[in-house]
Structure formats: C-alpha cells, structure tokens
Amino acid sequence: MIVIAMDKISAERMRPIREEVYLAIRQKILSGEFKPGDRLQEEQLARQFGTSRTPVREALRKLEVENFVVYYPHHGTVVAEVATDEVDDLQEVRILIESLIIRRATKNVKPENIQRLRRIIEEGEALTDPDKLMANVDLFNATMFAIGKCKNLEALNIRVREILRRVVVSKYLHPKRHNVAVAEHKLLVDALEARDADLAVARIIEHLRNSPKTYKL
Numbered sequence: 001m002i003v004i005a006m007d008k009i010s011a012e013r014m015r016p017i018r019e020e021v022y023l024a025i026r027q028k029i030l031s032g033e034f035k036p037g038d039r040l041q042e043e044q045l046a047r048q049f050g051t052s053r054t055p056v057r058e059a060l061r062k063l064e065v066e067n068f069v070v071y072y073p074h075h076g077t078v079v080a081e082v083a084t085d086e087v088d089d090l091q092e093v094r095i096l097i098e099s100l101i102i103r104r105a106t107k108n109v110k111p112e113n114i115q116r117l118r119r120i121i122e123e124g125e126a127l128t129d130p131d132k133l134m135a136n137v138d139l140f141n142a143t144m145f146a147i148g149k150c151k152n153l154e155a156l157n158i159r160v161r162e163i164l165r166r167v168v169v170s171k172y173l174h175p176k177r178h179n180v181a182v183a184e185h186k187l188l189v190d191a192l193e194a195r196d197a198d199l200a201v202a203r204i205i206e207h208l209r210n211s212p213k214t215y216k217l
Contacts, residue, residue: 021049022059024132025057029068029079030165040069054162061184080169090160095208097157102188104148106197114193121185133178147192162196180210 015023025045028034045056060077062086063069070080120143124136141161145154192198 002131004208016055017051018055018058021045021051021055022062023087024049025059026064026068029063030162032166034079036079036166038079039075040077040079042077053160082163084167087164091208094157094160094164095205097153097160098145098204098208101145101148101150101153101157102200102204103145103197104150105197106192109147109192109195113143114189116143117189117192118186119180121189125182137181144188144192161185177211179205184210 005090012108025034025040034040042056042060046053049056060069060071064071064077067080069077071077074118117140120136125213127133127136135209145157148154171186184203188203188207191203
C-alpha cells in the first residue's frame, strides 16, 4: 500500500494538470517510490496531488500505454513488473546503443564539450545526497550523448535506461560504485578528447559491464 504524502501540483503551472500528474507519477515509478506491484488508486492519488480524479485517470491511461502500469479488471491499476529474465538482454541493448552514440560523439566533440563534461564530473564528486547524485549522473549522460547528435538513438537509449532503472534503482548509487563510476567517466572523457573512437567505445562498454556487478538486484 502506498503511503500518502502531500505532493500538491500547482494549477498555475504552464503544463496541463493531467500532464503534471502524469510526470509526477512517472517519476515516482522511476525513482522507486512507487514499486512494481504497488496499487495506484485514483482517489488516493488525487488527494496526494490536490487534484480531481479526472487528470489522475488520464495520467494512468497514458502510463498504461507506455507499460509503466497495468490495469486489472476488478482490481485496479498497479505498477508494472519488469521481467527479470529480460534485464541482461536490455543491458546488452543499452551497450550497443551507447557504443554507437559514443562513436558518433568522437567525431563531433569540441573543447567546450570536454570542459562541460569535466565540470559535471567535478560537481558530482562532492555530492552525497542520492537524488542529487542521480541528477548529476543523468546530466553527465545527457550532455555526453547530445554530442553524438543522433536523436533517435538517444530516445531509444532513454527508454531502455528507464526500464533498467526500475529494476536496479535501489542500489544504483551505492557509494562504492559511485567512486568507481567517477573514475570511469574521467577515462571516457579522456578518450573523447583524444577523438579515439575505439578507445571511447571500449571505455563505455567497460563502464556498463562493471555497473551491474555492483547494483543489479
């Protein structure tokens, strides 16, 4: 059962309320606050977000289309499970996509991109709060992948990463893994700066293969 926390959504925001509710529920699923199998009750969520049930119902329908939730007749809506036997396959897909993006990035990278990536790494080294650490990692990845200038591959990668995050989120930012990941990120940026595509791909593969050893459930 989900514990209600007051998480009001302002009606003055630019996005429609249904979109705000959708984004809020989606983020809670990705962060692990709403776990696989949790029942999502419209009335309870409406109270939590300070809205009517209509935007909650619309948000849940959209999340069902995206396979974040499942609706069962006579039972209601629950957070979708991620098949554990797919995790390894998804990880391999992620490795393939990110390798392609990094190879493209080595052709496009500029000195200002390298400076930006190193600044993000430096900012992340001083962080201890899990949410801020996750945000820093996401910023590093988004900045790095944007250099590749391949929007379709980026979109595919985001989807795969989101599915994996729902499985491994509880251990993703273990302090020991974070320290190792920082060192791996630095080596990856060095390879990008050298415009060495083969080395950069090797670095990203090493980074991704090391990660599950620490945090996969």
